[in-house]
Amino acid sequence: MLGLIQQEQQRQREQLQMIPSENYVSKDVLTAVGSVLMNKYSEGQPYKRYYQGNAIIDEIESLVKTRALEAFGLNPKDWGVNVQAMNGSIANLAVYLALLKPGDKLLSLKLYDGGHLSHGWQLPNGKKVSHTSLIFTPSYYSVDQKTQVLNYDQVKRTALQERPKMIISGGTSYPREIDHQKMRQVADEVGALYLADIAHEAGLVLAGVNKTPFPHAHIVTMTTRKTLRGPIGAMIFTHQENIRSINQSVFPGLQGGPQNHTIAGIGVALHEAMEPDFTIYAKQIITNAKTLTKELSNLGFTIVSGGTDKHLFLIDLRNKQISGKKAALVLEKANIIVNKNAIPSEPSSLWDPSGIRLGTPALTSRGMKETEMKKIASWINTVIDKYENTDVLTKVGQEVKDFALQFPVPGLDD
Ligand SMILES: Cc1ncc(COP(=O)(O)O)c(C=O)c1O
Known part of the structure; x- marks a missing residue:
C-alpha cells in the first residue's frame, strides 16, 4: 500500500x-487528517457526547465551528454550523431530511447545465440516479439557451410553475457567479427555503472574490476540499433556529461517529484561508x-x-x-x-x-x-x-x- x-x-x-x-492540501492539513484523532468515537456535539474521553475532541470541534463562523463573517448569535457531514452530498441530504418532508419538491439547476447529483437528479427517462430524487420530488431550472447563463426571470417562471418547497443554487460545472439576492427573491415569491450550495466556490467566497450567499440564503452548504483547500468534508451553515434539526439530521439521522481527524483538517484549512x-x-x-x-x-x-x-x-x-x-x-x-x-x-x-x-x-x-x-x-x-x-x-x-x-x-x- x-x-x-x-x-x-x-x-x-x-x-x-x-x-x-x-486541490492540494498543506502539510498541516495532511498532519491533522493523518492523526490519532481518528482513534476516538465522539457521537454527539461538543460537550454533549455519548462516550467519555472527549474533552480534547470537544475543544477541537468547537474551535473549528468558531473558526468557520469567523471565516465567513457570521455572528454566532444568528448562525450555527455543522462540521460533521462526511461530504457535500451527505450534507445536502441532511439538510433536505431536516427541513423538508419526504416527497416535498426541490427546484435545482439541471445537471446538464451545471447542477449537481445531490440536488435531486434523475435522468430524463425518469431513472432516479440520486437517492435525493427518490426521497424528494425533483424539478429543474435551466440556463438561458442563448447566453448559457442563468436568467432569473426564467428561474422565477419555473418556480411559479413548480411551486417547490426548497430552491437550490450552485453546481458542479456552472462557471458564472450566482446572484443570491435574486434567488432568495424567487424563493420568497413561492414560499420556499433557499439553499445555496457553494461546494465549489467556498474558498472564493471566503476570500471575498465571489459573491457571498450568507445575507440571502436560509442554508449554505459547502464542501471543504475544493477551493477551500481542505480535506474531503463538508459544512452546513444555517440560522440558529434550524441548527438543532440539522445537527440531528447528520447524527443520529445519517451518520455515526464523526471523523475527528477530518474536522481538525477543516479547522487547519480555515486557519490558512483566513491568512492574507x-x-x-x-x-x-x-x-x-x-x-x-x-x-x-x-x-x-x-x-x-x-x-x-x-x-x-x-x-x-x-x-x-x-x-x-x-x-x-x-x-x-x-x-x-x-x-x-x-x-x-x-x-x-x-x-x-x-x-x-x-x-x-x-x-x-x-x-x-x-x-x-x-x-x-x-x-x-x-x-x-x-x-x-x-x-x-x-x-x-x-x-x-x-x-x-x-x-x-x-x-x-x-
Ligand atoms: C455543487 C456541489 N454540491 C455537492 C457536491 C458533493 O460533494 P461530495 O463529492 O463531497 O459529496 C459537489 C461535488 O462536486 C458539488 O459540486
Whole structure:
C-alpha cells in the first residue's frame, strides 16, 4: 500500500491537475487528517457526547465551528454550523431530511447545465440516479439557451410553475457567479427555503472574490476540499433556529461517529484561508482561469457562456471533431488531467458528452500564474488538434511532465 501511495504522490507531481473540484492540501492539513484523532468515537456535539474521553475532541470541534463562523463573517448569535457531514452530498441530504418532508419538491439547476447529483437528479427517462430524487420530488431550472447563463426571470417562471418547497443554487460545472439576492427573491415569491450550495466556490467566497450567499440564503452548504483547500468534508451553515434539526439530521439521522481527524483538517484549512495570502491565492485562481479561457478562445475553442467568473470553465468541443470523453483521455496521455462534462442542452449523453471541464485551483496552489496558463493552453490546443498522432501525445506528455516537476506540490515538497 505504501508503495502505491508513493506512486500517487509522484503522479500528482508529474501531471497537471485541472479537475476544478481537486486541490492540494498543506502539510498541516495532511498532519491533522493523518492523526490519532481518528482513534476516538465522539457521537454527539461538543460537550454533549455519548462516550467519555472527549474533552480534547470537544475543544477541537468547537474551535473549528468558531473558526468557520469567523471565516465567513457570521455572528454566532444568528448562525450555527455543522462540521460533521462526511461530504457535500451527505450534507445536502441532511439538510433536505431536516427541513423538508419526504416527497416535498426541490427546484435545482439541471445537471446538464451545471447542477449537481445531490440536488435531486434523475435522468430524463425518469431513472432516479440520486437517492435525493427518490426521497424528494425533483424539478429543474435551466440556463438561458442563448447566453448559457442563468436568467432569473426564467428561474422565477419555473418556480411559479413548480411551486417547490426548497430552491437550490450552485453546481458542479456552472462557471458564472450566482446572484443570491435574486434567488432568495424567487424563493420568497413561492414560499420556499433557499439553499445555496457553494461546494465549489467556498474558498472564493471566503476570500471575498465571489459573491457571498450568507445575507440571502436560509442554508449554505459547502464542501471543504475544493477551493477551500481542505480535506474531503463538508459544512452546513444555517440560522440558529434550524441548527438543532440539522445537527440531528447528520447524527443520529445519517451518520455515526464523526471523523475527528477530518474536522481538525477543516479547522487547519480555515486557519490558512483566513491568512492574507489566501486572498491573493483566490484572486490568482480566477485570473488563471480567465487567462486560460481567453487563450483557448483565441485558439478557436468555444468556451461555454463565453468565459468564467471563477475557478472553472467548460469547453464545448463540437467544432473540434472530438468528444469530451476522447478529449479527456488524450489529454491524460499528455499528462493534463481534466474531466469529460455535459454542456448546456447536451446533444449527446453524460457518458460521452460534448465538453470537458477544467479548473485552476490545484495549478494555482503550485504557484502557476498567467505565463504558465498560456503554455498550458497551447499544449491543450496541440493535443486536441493532433490527438490521433501518438508521437505528438508522447512529446507533449514529456514536456508537460518536465514543466510540472518545476512546481513544488504543497504538502509534499514544502
Ligand atoms: C455543487 C456541489 N454540491 C455537492 C457536491 C458533493 O460533494 P461530495 O463529492 O463531497 O459529496 C459537489 C461535488 O462536486 C458539488 O459540486
